[in-house]
Amino acid sequence: MSHIQGRGQCRTCHIRHLSIFARLPEARFEQIQGFHPAVLSFQTDETIYHQGTIAAHAYTLRKGIVKLTKMLPNGRTQILRVLQSGDLFGFEGFADQPYNQTAIALTACEVCRLPLSELNDLKRQHIEIEQAMTNRWLQHLREAEDMMLELGAKKAGERLASFLMRWCEHGPVHNGWVDLPLSRAEIGELLGLTIETVSRFLSDWKRQGMIGEQRGMIQIQDVTGLRELVCSSGSC
Amino acid sequence: MSHIQGRGQCRTCHIRHLSIFARLPEARFEQIQGFHPAVLSFQTDETIYHQGTIAAHAYTLRKGIVKLTKMLPNGRTQILRVLQSGDLFGFEGFADQPYNQTAIALTACEVCRLPLSELNDLKRQHIEIEQAMTNRWLQHLREAEDMMLELGAKKAGERLASFLMRWCEHGPVHNGWVDLPLSRAEIGELLGLTIETVSRFLSDWKRQGMIGEQRGMIQIQDVTGLRELVCSSGSC
DNA sequence: CGCCCCTTTGAATTTTGTCAAGAGCCGTGG
DNA sequence: CCACGGCTCTTGACAAAATTCAAAGGGGCG
Numbered sequence: 197m198s199h200i201q202g203r204g205q206c207r208t209c210h211i212r213h214l215s216i217f218a219r220l221p222e223a224r225f226e227q228i229q230g231f232h233p234a235v236l237s238f239q240t241d242e243t244i245y246h247q248g249t250i251a252a253h254a255y256t257l258r259k260g261i262v263k264l265t266k267m268l269p270n271g272r273t274q275i276l277r278v279l280q281s282g283d284l285f286g287f288e289g290f291a292d293q294p295y296n297q298t299a300i301a302l303t304a305c306e307v308c309r310l311p312l313s314e315l316n317d318l319k320r321q322h323i324e325i326e327q328a329m330t331n332r333w334l335q336h337l338r339e340a341e342d343m344m345l346e347l348g349a350k351k352a353g354e355r356l357a358s359f360l361m362r363w364c365e366h367g368p369v370h371n372g373w374v375d376l377p378l379s380r381a382e383i384g385e386l387l388g389l390t391i392e393t394v395s396r397f398l399s400d401w402k403r404q405g406m407i408g409e410q411r412g413m414i415q416i417q418d419v420t421g422l423r424e425l426v427c428s429s430g431s432c
Numbered sequence: 433m434s435h436i437q438g439r440g441q442c443r444t445c446h447i448r449h450l451s452i453f454a455r456l457p458e459a460r461f462e463q464i465q466g467f468h469p470a471v472l473s474f475q476t477d478e479t480i481y482h483q484g485t486i487a488a489h490a491y492t493l494r495k496g497i498v499k500l501t502k503m504l505p506n507g508r509t510q511i512l513r514v515l516q517s518g519d520l521f522g523f524e525g526f527a528d529q530p531y532n533q534t535a536i537a538l539t540a541c542e543v544c545r546l547p548l549s550e551l552n553d554l555k556r557q558h559i560e561i562e563q564a565m566t567n568r569w570l571q572h573l574r575e576a577e578d579m580m581l582e583l584g585a586k587k588a589g590e591r592l593a594s595f596l597m598r599w600c601e602h603g604p605v606h607n608g609w610v611d612l613p614l615s616r617a618e619i620g621e622l623l624g625l626t627i628e629t630v631s632r633f634l635s636d637w638k639r640q641g642m643i644g645e646q647r648g649m650i651q652i653q654d655v656t657g658l659r660e661l662v663c664s665s666g667s668c
Numbered sequence: 669c670g671c672c673c674c675t676t677t678g679a680a681t682t683t684t685g686t687c688a689a690g691a692g693c694c695g696t697g698g
Numbered sequence: 699c700c701a702c703g704g705c706t707c708t709t710g711a712c713a714a715a716a717t718t719c720a721a722a723g724g725g726g727c728g
Contacts, residue, residue, distance in 0.1 A: 266577065270663055272585040276577050291570040296577055320559075333569050334527040340576035341502065341512050341532055347583035348624030349508040352684065380707065388584030390685055395708055427506055588716065616675065626717055631676055675724075682717070691708070698701085 214282025450518025496541030
C-alpha cells in the first residue's frame, strides 16, 4: 500500500520547475503557504487510484514512472499514457467525473496528492496556475490524439519503432542508454500488440544491430534505419 | 469555400443550450453584447481548418456534422472524432499550439468562429464559461482515451458494433432510423479498418437481421445481439 | 439511359495472434 | 556457492484476422 511520507513544500520542491507551479512568481508563494499536499510513495505495481472511483484529488508525479491504464471486462488492457516527473494526472474531478483510468506505479514512485477543492481555489486565484493546467490538459489531449493515429493507422512494426524513438527522445540518458522500465507485455498493452509480436520485432532489430538492450535499458544504434521503419513511406 | 453568413447573436442562438454559453445567466449577456462571432457555412467535404496552421479561432458547431482527422505522410488517415451540434473544437490556441487536426464538414454545416482573444477574456470574466470549457476539454480527453481502448484492445467486429451502438444512442432519431452520414471509407478511417472489412461486417449483420440500412440511415434491430458482439466476453 | 461513385463479394496474401516449448535471468534458500 | 523455482523473454509452427487486389453490382444524378 501507499505510504504517506509527509507534507510537500511546493516552494522548495525539487521538481517545482516541472510542475504546474513552475511559473508562479516567488513572491506569490506566500499566498499559498497553507498549501502542503501529502506526499505519498508507491512501490512497483501498486495502484495509485482506480478507474471509476470518485476523483477527490489530482496528483503530480515527483519521482518514478506511472502508467495510466484502462481495462475491458474481458481483461484486455490498454495503457493510455506513461507519465514522467512533473506530470499532473487524475484531474477528472475538475469536471465532476470519476477517474477514467487506473494509475499504477511502473517503478518505485513518489507523488503529491493535491486536494481538488484547494487546487480549484489556487487555479482561480493564480492565472499562471490556471494557464499551466490548461496547457497540460490540452497537451494530454494532443498526445491522446497522436496515439489514436498510431493505433488506428500504423502497423505493428511502425508503432513499435515510433514508440522507441519517442521514448528515447524524452528519457534521461546514461551513456547513451535510456531506462525502459516496461516489460514486453506492457509495451504490447501500450501499442495494442501481443507480447510475442513485440518480442519478435525487438529481437529482429537487435540482430540487425538497429537497437541494443541490456538490464532494462535500451539504445538506438541506427536512428535513420529505425526512422524508416516508422512509416513505410514518408517521414512520420 | 466557406461562406460568411453574418454575425451570430449568442443570446438568441438556437443551439445556445448546447453551447459553452448554456449556463451563462441571462442578465450576464449584457456584458458580452459586443461579442458577435462570425457564422460560417461549409458544404460537404469542405475544410474548416488545417492541421498545422496557427489557431487564432475556436469554433462551435451550429448545424451539421464535422470530422476531425489526422493524416500520415503516406496518406493513411485517422478520424479522431465526429462532432455534433454544440461541440466546441479547434481550441488548441489556448495552449499556443497550432491545430492538431484537420476539420472537415461531413454534411452541410454552420459554425460560429470565435476569436481566441475574445474567448479568452470571456473565459476569465465568466466562471460559467470557464467551467463549460474545462468540462468540454476533459470530455474530449475522456473520449479520446475511450477511443484508444477501442483501437488498441478490440478487434474489427467489436469496434464496429460498439461504434454503431454509440452512434445510435446519440443521433437524432426519425422513426427509429438514425442518420449515418459516414461512408464505409470514413467508418474505416474512424475505426482503423479498411473499407472492405467494414463492408463485410455490415453486410453480414444486415443479412442476419441485426441492423437495417437505407438511404444513409441505419437502425439497430437486435440490440442484445449486437451488444454481445461488442466484447467477446463481458459487457463493454 | 448511361456514367460515376460507392459498395459488395471473392480469392489470395500478409499480418498478427495463439499455443507451446525452451532459454535466460534472478533471487532465495539450502 | 550452487541449485532450484518462478519469472519473463524468445522462437517456432500453426491458425485466425485483416488487408490487398480484382471484379462485379447497385443507386443516384445529369
